[in-house]
Every structure is written in C-alpha cells, then in structure tokens.
Amino acid sequence: MEIFVAKSSGFCFGVKRAINLANKCASETQGAIYTLGPIIHNPQVVKKLEESHIFAKKGIDEITQGTIIIRSHGAKLDELRAAKEKGLNVIDATCPFVKKAQDLVSHLSDEGYSVVVVGEKDHPEVKGLISYGSAEIRIADSPEGLQDLPRKKKIGIIAQTTLPMEKLEAVVSFCLNKASELKVFNTICNATSIRQKESGELAEMVDCMVIVGGRNSANTRRLAEICRGIQPRTYHIEVADELAPEWFRGASRVGVTSGASTPDWVINDVVERLKALESK
C-alpha cells in the first residue's frame, strides 16, 4: 500500500501565526490567558494549549481580567470593544487575510454598497466579518440564500476566506442580475484553493482518501466533501486511533490530506499508523 500525503496539508500561514503568538504569549505572560472560542478548529491543539494554561472561553462575558487572544478567525467588533473596556490585554491573532476581508466589508459599507458576504452563517469568521458592515449586510453561500434580495443600485461582495471558488462564482453570477454595479473582492485565501485543488487531484489517483482534521473545522469538512465527490472511499478522522483496517481492504494507494488547522504531529501519527496497517 503506497501512501501519498498532499503537499499542501498541515497548518496554513494564519493558523501557524496564531499558534506561534499563543505560545509566545504563554511563555511571556504570568496571568490568565484566554482565547475567545477555540483558537483554531482542532480539539487536539486546543487540548495541548490547555497544558500551557491557555483556555478557550465561549464569550467575552466569561472573561473579567487577564490576557485575551483573538483567534485566527477574528472576532466581532463589539467583542473587541468590550475587551478594551474591560482593560484586558488583547493579543490579536486574527489571520491577516481575514483582517483584510474585515477592512473590505467596512470599506464597501462606507462606499454605500449593499454588502453580501459569501460564506456560512454560523462560521465565526463570518460572524466577525459582518460586524464590520452596516446592519443590512447579507450572508449566503449560494444563490438560493439570496432569492428574496431586492434589486439594489450597487452590491459589494466579499467571501469567507476558506470558501470554495465555485460558491463565490455562483453568488457573483446571481448578483449580476440584481444590480447594475458590482464590486467584488476575491478574499478566498490562496492556500485554501490550492489545498482543495490538490486534494481533489490526489483523490483521483488513489483508491482511498483519509482527511485529517477537526470535525468542527469547516475547511476540513469541505475537503472531505470535495474528495468524497471524486473518491467515495473517503474517511474524515480527527486522530490516528480512528483508522479502521477494513477501510483499506484491497487499496493499493491511499491519499492523506488535512485541513488548515491540523498540526503536523497529528498528520504524522496518521501516516505512521497507515504504514503499520500496511505491514500487517
């Protein structure tokens, strides 16, 4: 059984930066350190950070003092304001690509565009993004979600950074019929599209695909969805322990890929376990 690991798997730039900032903070800070929500969507990493006394809290209300790390997905504007009002020490680990998208939402709103954020309503990045715009901002990850959008003079569009390109294209095409002027910022992170493209190509050449990453990670789930559409024998796992030998029966080539928030050590564990299966 040959094992192929996607070149683009492992932490993306933004996640790597957030984890580095958190580790640096842990080594330099005496008091309590919190993250607003899990710093990245990977339970194994969040657990590891707890060993360094960095704890994920659900909301800003639960934090009264100490240091707060804004996770890679960013935060809502009112959360940032509340943190400042409380006098918390704020470490901003928002991914620079997300930061850019936040600025663009604000810019489009200021310029009078009706803003559409192409993304998932419940994703923390999207919740953060919309807080930078006017109240009327719309969220949709497909034209179906915009059927009731009235005709507008001008529509401004940005995308959740981890969105597949086709979703942005579909919404842009739809909005062309809803306004005579569109301003579109393609804020989809290049790392995401490269990863999706490469994983899809890998799925085409193997007999079985393993996707490694948090079940709460939208970009990992999306990778699994893409690969499953190409290779039905696709399995989404968080850790090596979940691998079942029967999945690989008769498979001569196995592909491994991971979401942007999956650390190398988790991926290496999976590869080692696959090698062990092979030698059995």
Added chain:
Amino acid sequence: MEIFVAKSSGFCFGVKRAINLANKCASETQGAIYTLGPIIHNPQVVKKLEESHIFAKKGIDEITQGTIIIRSHGAKLDELRAAKEKGLNVIDATCPFVKKAQDLVSHLSDEGYSVVVVGEKDHPEVKGLISYGSAEIRIADSPEGLQDLPRKKKIGIIAQTTLPMEKLEAVVSFCLNKASELKVFNTICNATSIRQKESGELAEMVDCMVIVGGRNSANTRRLAEICRGIQPRTYHIEVADELAPEWFRGASRVGVTSGASTPDWVINDVVERLKALESK
C-alpha cells in the same frame, strides 16, 4: 397553423430613438446628411432612409461637409473629434445605454482598473466603447479569449449592451481568478435579455421559429442561435420573400420574433405571408 409573434419583437428604445432623430433631421436639414456606417443593422431601413437622402458612409474620411448622424451603436472618440474638427453638424443618435457604457469605460480607466469589455471584437458598439478607455483595454466574449491575461490588481468589466447574460457571467467568473478586486457594470440592456428570454420560451412551444432581421445584426443572429438550440426548425430571414412553404410542412404552431433593429412593417409582412401560406 397558428402564428405567435413575440411581444418584445420590433425596434428597441435606442433604435426607435435613432430612427426618429434621423427622420427629424431629414425634415429639417437642407444639405447632405450622412450616417457613420449603417444607422442600424437592417438593410431595409437603410434603403428607406436613402429615399430621405440620408446616406451611410463607411468612414469619417469620406465626409467633408454637411450633417453627420452618429448611429445607435455609437462612434469612436477619434471619429467624433474628427467630425468636430471638420465643422460637421453632429446629430448624436447613440443609444443612451451605449452612451452610459462608454462613460463607464472611461470611469474605470480613470480609476486605474484594467478594463475588459465583454463583447464581439468587430462589433461597431465595441469598437466605439474601447476608444473611451486606455490603450491596454481587452475585448473578449468568452474566457477563452482571455487565457493570456496576466494577473492584475483590479479588473473593471463592462459588457456590450446586446450580449447574452451567460457570456458576461462566464467572463466575470474567470476574472475572479485573475484579480483580487473586480468592479463589474452590468451594461446589458434589459430589452435584449427580455427579448432573448421571451424568444427562447416561444421556441419551446412552437414547431417552427422564424427570426426576422438583418443578417448583419449581431443581436438578430444571436436570437436565431438561441432559438435553434431549442427548436432546430429555426429560420433567419430578412424579408417575407424568403419564406419557403416547405419549412412549415406539418407545423401547427409557428413563432415569429425579431432583432432590435427590425421595423414593424417588415415583421408585419412576414406575418401576412405566413397567414397566406396557411390558407393555401
């Protein structure tokens, strides 16, 4: 044999306006009157105007004095300048929708966008449009024509007013991958899209379609293309004389539609001839 005429057939707003301006000019002007190219893409109308002493000239070089009518498709900026320099009396019959698109090309160029005009390279409207932008402007009616487009900071897109929506959508989707910022003006004239939609719907319910209009009219040819895709028994004619009885053998329902530059009297001739066929 039942005959159905598309409600949207006949002159569009811009063509009607151009013909009215030409007729008004003929009744008020003593000297020579010229149009820069045929005033609209319909040989029958152009012939009729010759009876009112309005003559189509190929280029501005052929005109030294008198009145010049700028046709509904608009003119190139250097042609307008030359007309003024020659002291010609200029009657501007450019369709207001085309005028708007010309202004937008100029606006996008001024704002530093790399401009893409989605349209047909050889169409007079497009030749006029690009003269309002910078030298680097690109023309394409599909992504294939933009394969060599280098990555740009920001791309501005406008469309030939008579283009099918799908062509604009395809180029916009393509350009999303070529720049992080797009500004798109949907300059496709509503009359064109309504006409295309309605003609397609008509083609679905009949046994035979007749498209009436100039063979040199891009929007008429496009209607024929759309209808033929739905109903293979589609015939593009300029005048009633071309109708052949064998086309309608066994047909119980016939649809008639026309381009934006086809006058009502030509359409009425066709309908009368069809009725005569039926009674035979």
